[in-house]
Amino acid sequence: MTTYLDMNATSPVLDEVADLVREIFLEEYGNAGSRTHEFGASAKKAVEKARKQVADVVDADKSEVIFTSGATESNNIAILGLKEFGEANNKKHIITTRIEHKAVLEPIEHLEKNGFTVSYLEVDESGAIKPEELKKTLQEDTLLVSIMHVNNETGSIQSVKNICDVLELHEAYLHIDAAQSFGKLSDDLKNDRVDLISASGHKVYAPKGIGALIMRKRGFLKPPLKPIMFGGGQEKGLRPGTLAVPLIAGFGLACEIAQKNAAAWQKHAQKLKNELVRALNTLDAQYNGENTSPFVLNFSVPNINSEAAMVVLKGIAAVSNGSACTSSSYTPSHVLTAMQLDEKRIAGAIRVSWGHMTESLPISEIIEKLEQLKL
Known part of the structure; x- marks a missing residue:
């Protein structure tokens, strides 16, 4: 065998998660947006429970969790969603690395074609960036720093703490693609200086097709993201569409099990x-x-x-x-x-x-x- x-x-789904997903598919199948009956209320309750389970992995507040279809969509919202703010405030410089997933590199390339400038941090055989290079690359108009936590090909771990220390006095938003670390190596992601975290359910024993973008507030201000899709206003207007309640609940349970x-x-x-x-x-x-x-x-x-x-x-x-x-x-x-x-x-x-x-x-x-x- x-x-x-x-x-x-991708990972297999945990038995407990599969059981919960199946139960909701067959028995608790209401729309979380339906406010007029108990089926909708039950669905909304399941979503909010999952929102807290996901947030708890990185010590975030549940209000900071937006459900998406996976880390690819989360990356796109985090990156492309800052376009309007960057243009309005003349902050059009982005820093990333050469070893990011295509789900980060391609949205950034799209912004580059639309008037943004991009600096790519180099790595050596270790697969790690040098914090001093990040510091040198920062500019007054740097809008976003997007760096993967654990590389999907090599497993090399970037020091989130070192990155946060460099950015401590800078206003640039920090986005961490945590597809390979969320729920597995999550402690570094609890750093309050990390503004945006992308997570994917199917890398942490939940179903495919579900993920999250965690958007930490700075004080009382949330990152100034704008939607990249329209229609419905769900998830604070950032991710429209009927919520996939069974997948969301499964993702939440998987996160709780992983954290324990x-x-x-x-x-x-x-x-x-x-x-x-x-x-x-x-x-x-x-x-x-x-x-x-x-x-x-x-x-x-x-x-x-x-x-x-x-x-x-x-x-x-x-x-x-x-x-x-x-x-x-x-x-x-x-x-x-x-x-x-x-x-x-x-x-x-x-x-x-x-x-x-x-x-x-x-x-x-x-x-x-x-x-x-x-x-």
């Missing part, structure tokens, strides 16, 4: 990672990224191509060689390229990612198959 080791792409179990899940994940690293050391593996999440390992084995590796591992382990969102294209990883790795190392890069429900890794089988490719 194949072991699923592509949790950075975060330390144990991290400990188990790190144990699996240590075992895999010890085995891969026998193949002289190179590890892509430093200070990485316990839930992922990106590695290259000299003289082994990742496409060939995925073929021989079929039936043993479901792994990846990059972001699921760009897997249809065979261009070299923009993340590993930005980290200045050589072409062979990039071509050989394999991403293995797991979750708390991964009891063990098929290490001996993986090593055996990779050894065959080295011959």
Whole structure:
């Protein structure tokens, strides 16, 4: 039986979450916007409970949570939603990195085509930005700094604290794409200097199609976002459309479970990672990224191509060689390229990612198959 080791792409839904989602789909199916009967009231109650469960992960207030279809939509609202404010206040400079997800890079590119200027922070083999470079890059008209917390390909963790310290006396809005860390490595996200946080349900054992944008207030002022879609006025006018109550409730429960179990899940994940690293050391593996999440390992084995590796591992382990969102294209990883790795190392890069429900890794089988490719 194949072991699923592509949790950075998506995760299975927890049994408790699936049960709740099913119950609401079949029994508590009211529209949260219907105010005239108990079905609507019950749906609204489920949404507000979930709003608090999501907010609690990062010590936010539930009023600061906007439900979306996932981190991609949250990223788009956070970035494109600041366009009008930036233009009105002559703040049209954005700072980001070369290793962001396309769901951040492409909205920023759209703003760049519409008169904004963008500074891209570089990274080295560690996959981390240098806080001093961020400080040098800040300008008086910097509107937004958008930096991913945990990289989806390498698992490299950016220091949110260092970023917040640099921005302490600057008015720029800080957006963190936390798709890979929300509910797993959430402590850094509790920093009040983080204005906007994007989260995705299907990365934390909730259904696909649900996520959130957390918009922290500065004092009593919320970030000046404008909607990028129109019609209905739901979610404080920022995200119109009938709320997906079953998915929202499932996401909320998943967040509550994740928050309660975060330390144990991290400990188990790190144990699996240590075992895999010890085995891969026998193949002289190179590890892509430093200070990485316990839930992922990106590695290259000299003289082994990742496409060939995925073929021989079929039936043993479901792994990846990059972001699921760009897997249809065979261009070299923009993340590993930005980290200045050589072409062979990039071509050989394999991403293995797991979750708390991964009891063990098929290490001996993986090593055996990779050894065959080295011959």
